[in-house]
Amino acid sequence: MSHSANTALGDGQIPVFDSIAAFREWREELRRQGKTVGFVPTMGALHAGHLGLVKNARKECDAVVVSIFVNPAQFAPHEDLDQYPRSFDSDYASLVESKSCAAILLPKVSEMYPAGITLDRAQQQGTFVEVQGLSHQMEGIPRPHFFRGVATVVTKLFNIVQPDRAFFGQKDAQQCVVVRAMIRDLLLPIRMRALPTAREQDGLAMSSRNRYLTPEMRNIATLLYRAISAAKEVIQTGATNEREEILKPAYAIIEEVTKQVKDQGLPFEVRLDYLSLVDVATLGEIEVLGKEQAAILSGAVYVGTTRLIDNVLINAEEL
Incomplete structure (x- = not known):
């Protein structure tokens, strides 16, 4: 019973x-x-x-x-x-x-x-x-x-x-x-x-795995959200619709934080798993984004051994 x-x-x-x-x-x-x-x-x-x-x-x-x-x-x-x-x-x-x-x-x-x-x-x-x-x-x-x-x-x-x-x-x-x-x-x-994704005040997506982060890791854990947000901004400005150019600022932010962690001699590593720009319906990777094309801009990074995922939607309100 x-x-x-x-x-x-x-x-x-x-x-x-x-x-x-x-x-x-x-x-x-x-x-x-x-x-x-x-x-x-x-x-x-x-x-x-x-x-x-x-x-x-x-x-x-x-x-x-x-x-x-x-x-x-x-x-x-x-x-x-x-x-x-x-x-x-x-x-x-x-x-x-x-x-x-x-x-x-x-x-x-x-x-x-x-x-x-x-x-x-x-x-x-x-x-x-x-x-x-x-x-x-x-x-x-x-x-x-x-x-x-x-x-x-x-x-x-x-x-x-x-x-x-x-x-x-x-x-x-x-x-x-x-x-x-x-x-x-x-x-x-x-x-x-x-x-919509629930976020901490600084933008970090809420996750049960966030409790694994030490205070030092938590300080830099927003890097993925900042990276995909920067890529979304490129799309919104209309500067380009090419995948490589859209994702360029996202890669740059992750590289910068990875280097910063290394230079400061922090006791953990940051490692990018992937960044992705896919069509909402097929989940196929997009090389050139259509003007009204609904897409998911997403990624995963390791901060220490904790794997964080996040995404933002393009031209879509709900998945």
Whole structure:
């Protein structure tokens, strides 16, 4: 049954379900009452960006479900699955404080992956969902396993929650494009909302991984946002529509900060993973940007061992 009476998992103000069957009973009651359900899938370690999605969902729906599940299928064997921050108590307190969450879904790995799950993709068994054509560029180059894991777990969560609307953050731009295509292709009766990236005052995109940054790293962590913003400015001035010229100031900012970190003898490195300018619909890299072409300007950098991603939209309001 529900964990709502279990003081180890919250204090009963929001029901917490670690059983899919118990959650479905609760969900069925909402259906009988004709209530609309908004859904915010998370991996926990909630920050103001997540809570903004929850509050927006509550404005649009009668009840909001938040899932917390660190999904093994989107991690490779060398990645930080075990280190990924898990902070249920503070997540629960934040959701209570938001006054916007009706239930928390906290599913067990054994229920989510009945056939078992290993991080070695070649050894995985069971059913997986893959969105072909949108999963192997940008973030999919350094992390070829990632979007199959995302598409699979989001499909499973959609099947459990059966939301009317699902809410995602624009920071994970490619994920938004992949999930939207999956909803369309699998004929799911769900309206997806991709809301603007939540940022710190200095522009850094909010992320659960930001907590890995030391104060020295945090001081320079805005370099990616400054870089892609400089590239966006080139587009807005109309100075050029050629990829190389658009990205030139972005590369310059990252090179400058990388050199600065080295020269100051700081105990970490800055390393660019990639910068990208892609078409919103196809995620194909753009060589010459069309006048009204909707595009995503994005990138990833390592600050120490922490990988930061960010993006800005060109000629588009929402992904």
